[in-house]
Amino acid sequence: xxxxxxxxxxxxxxxxxxxxxxxxxxxxxxxxxxxxxxxxxxxxxxxxxxxxxxxxxxxxxxxxxxxxxxxxxxxxxxxxxxxxxxxxxxxxxxxxxxxxxxxxxxxx
Numbered sequence: 606x607x608x609x610x611x612x613x614x615x616x617x618x619x620x621x622x623x624x625x626x627x628x629x630x631x632x633x634x635x636x637x638x639x640x641x642x643x644x645x646x647x648x649x650x651x652x653x654x655x656x657x658x659x660x661x662x663x664x665x666x667x668x669x670x671x672x673x674x675x676x677x678x679x680x681x682x683x684x685x686x687x688x689x690x691x692x693x694x695x696x697x698x699x700x701x702x703x704x705x706x707x708x709x710x711x712x713x
Contacts (some may be wrong), residue, residue: 691697
């Protein structure tokens, strides 16, 4: 086994003496701490850059989705079976006026 430490700085417990001395931080109880200048710089950036705004359209969609998900399930299996039987028997009749109204309403 080699006694050379080959861990990169990716690992949390790895040590890089150069970066520790150039970061401008101090060690307290073995934990790296930011200097007061760095802490105020971070606070200033997060005060202006760490804001999230959610558009009203997304909020409306979320409300609609919650309402749809909480609505009771509709069981249309009986209606579907009845319509299938009518189509197979040839007794299903199309209401052309109602169909035209629905097409017009969906377009406008």
